[in-house]
Amino acid sequence: MGTEELIQSIQSMFPDASINMGNNFPELVIEKDSLLSVLNQLKSEPTLAFDYLFCETCVDWKSHLTMVYHLDSTRFRHNLVIKTNLDAQAPEIESACHLYRTAELHEREIFDLFGVKFLNHPHLRRILLTDDWKGHPLRKDYDDPINMIKL
Amino acid sequence: MDVKITPPSEPFPGTVHPTDGGGVLVSSLDEVINWARSNSLWPLVFGTSCCAIEMMSTAAAKYDFSRFGFEVARATPRQADVIIIAGTIVNKMAPVLKRLFDQMPDPKYVIAMGACATSGGPFFYNTYSVVKGADHIIPVDVYVAGCPPRPEALLHALITLQEKIKSGLTRDQIRGEMKAHGN
Numbered sequence: 651m652g653t654e655e656l657i658q659s660i661q662s663m664f665p666d667a668s669i670n671m672g673n674n675f676p677e678l679v680i681e682k683d684s685l686l687s688v689l690n691q692l693k694s695e696p697t698l699a700f701d702y703l704f705c706e707t708c709v710d711w712k713s714h715l716t717m718v719y720h721l722d723s724t725r726f727r728h729n730l731v732i733k734t735n736l737d738a739q740a741p742e743i744e745s746a747c748h749l750y751r752t753a754e755l756h757e758r759e760i761f762d763l764f765g766v767k768f769l770n771h772p773h774l775r776r777i778l779l780t781d782d783w784k785g786h787p788l789r790k791d792y793d794d795p796i797n798m799i800k801l
Numbered sequence: 802m803d804v805k806i807t808p809p810s811e812p813f814p815g816t817v818h819p820t821d822g823g824g825v826l827v828s829s830l831d832e833v834i835n836w837a838r839s840n841s842l843w844p845l846v847f848g849t850s851c852c853a854i855e856m857m858s859t860a861a862a863k864y865d866f867s868r869f870g871f872e873v874a875r876a877t878p879r880q881a882d883v884i885i886i887a888g889t890i891v892n893k894m895a896p897v898l899k900r901l902f903d904q905m906p907d908p909k910y911v912i913a914m915g916a917c918a919t920s921g922g923p924f925f926y927n928t929y930s931v932v933k934g935a936d937h938i939i940p941v942d943v944y945v946a947g948c949p950p951r952p953e954a955l956l957h958a959l960i961t962l963q964e965k966i967k968s969g970l971t972r973d974q975i976r977g978e979m980k981a982h983g984n
Contacts, residue, residue, distance in 0.1 A: 780893075787929045794929045797892065801926035 651697070656728055659698070663691060675720070677731045682717070685734060686744050692721060692730070693749060699725045703750035706757065708764045710790045715741050715764060736766065745771040763788040814967075831969060838882075838908065839966035840870040842959075845881035845901065849888030852915040852949040856887040859952040871959055878904040883962065885955070886941075889917035889924060890932040902939040910966070912958050913941040916948040923948065 651659070657676050661669050667688070669678045680688050692700040705720035719732040736743060745768040746753040757768045758777040765786035768774055776783060785792050814836050815828025844866075848856055859866050860874060867873075875881045878901045890898055902909070913935050916922025921933035935941060942965060945958040970978070 792929070797929050799926050799928075799933070 651726060651728060653728070656698075656730070660692075660730065663695070664688060672731060675729045675731045677733060679733045682734045682736060682743050685732075685746070686749070688732065689719070689721075689746055689749050698728075699723045700730060701725070703746065703752055703756075706746065706753055706760070708760045708766055708788075710738075710764065710788065712738070712790050714738050715766065717743060717760075717766070719746065741766040742769060743767075744769050745774075747771060762786070765789065832967075835967050835969050839963040842871055842882045842910065842962070842966075843880060844871055844874050845878055845884045845905070846874045846876045847884055847887065847898075847901065849886075849890060849894060850917065852887035852918070855949045855952055856885055856914065856955060859955045864952040864956060866956060866959060869956070869959055869963065878902070879906065881905055882908070883910040883912060884939075885912045885914050886918040886935045887914045887949075889922075890935050890938065891930045892932060893930070895932050895938050898935065899938050908966075910943075910962055911935075911939055911941045912943045912945065912955075912962060914945045914947075914955060914958070915950055916946070919944045919946070 653671070653676060657669050657671065660676070660678060661667075664678070664680070667678055667680045667684075669676055671677070678688075689700075692698055700721040700723050702722040702724050703719060704722045705718075707718050709716045709718060715736040715738055717734050717736060721730045721732065723729075734743070741764070743766060745757055747757060747768075748770070754772065755777065757766075757771055758774065760766050761768060761771075761774050762776045762778050763786055775781070779787070785794075787794070813826075813828070814832040815826050818825045818827065848854075858864060860871075871883075878884075882905070884902060884905065886898070902911070913919050917924060917931070918935045918941075921928070921931050924931035925933055932938065943958045943962045945954050947954050950958075
């Protein structure tokens with residue numbers, strides 16, 4: 651399936667969502683509540699077979715956070731990026747780790763550095779920083795007057 | 802302070818007085834000890850980022866720091882003489898570095914390799930995790946500039962360390978001399 655065809659078939663699966671070609675991958679923007687059903691359909695649809703989550707990350711835009719999921723199909727070798735916006739004050743989203751086991755560690759890292767709360771994650775706790783760390787360092791409003799020298 | 806750069810051809814410290822059937826060598830014990838020490842410095846296997854790749858290159862066949870007596874890298878601090886801080890030191894790594902340094906037997910030497918180990922380098926500003934220079938944790942003998950330094954630069958630092966040892970001063974004595982010269 652070519653990229654154009656892929657975009658069309660995903661658009662027809664999710665008529666409410668917007669899909670456009672990004673720099674490298676097609677980008678599908680969805681509502682955060684529909685995340686699990688979208689992932690589930692993309693994974694189980696035999697012509698798409700997105701069976702591999704090769705990256706999961708988060709972006710802080712100050713006004714809101716954006717979760718970014720990079721999917722890959724090991725059968726067809728096509729990719730897709732899924733983006734969904736979260737509230738900056740109390741970011742919460744369903745965990746993807748019951749569909750993609752690799753999300754478990756990614757989500758712990760995102761929780762650690764961005765403070766996104768993943769619902770139904772088996773053991774959501776800090777992974778890189780110490781357990782008693784205050785705050786989430788990759789947030790734009792993070793401040794550490796002792797260790798940080800501001801430019 | 803003047804670190805005298807001696808040509809590598811300079812032999813054993815001391816003078817030989819020729820006599821029948823051989824010769825008599827006159828030297829001072831301190832000089833002999835420093836000469837021996839400077840020519841057998843075993844580095845610790847310690848690399849925290851990209852500088853470590855350059856350090857491995859310096860150790861490998863093309864540059865080969867064994868030629869200057871940096872023979873074998875030891876995996877335990879108890880057998881190492883010099884620690885080459887090759888890479889960024891983060892706050893979480895700092896106590897590990899301190900412990901490794903404490904476990905090394907005296908005399909021990911430290912080379913800060915590259916911008917990160919010298920000052921935090923590219924991570925100096927707006928970073929919550931990086932130590933702004935490894936000398937906040939352990940005393941450093943020789944600093945190398947570069948990001949990362951080329952193997953030649955590391956070799957130069959290693960030879961400078963040898964000259965420093967051969968000059969026979971302790972770290973405190975050197976610091977005192979530098980203060981006396983207004984540096």
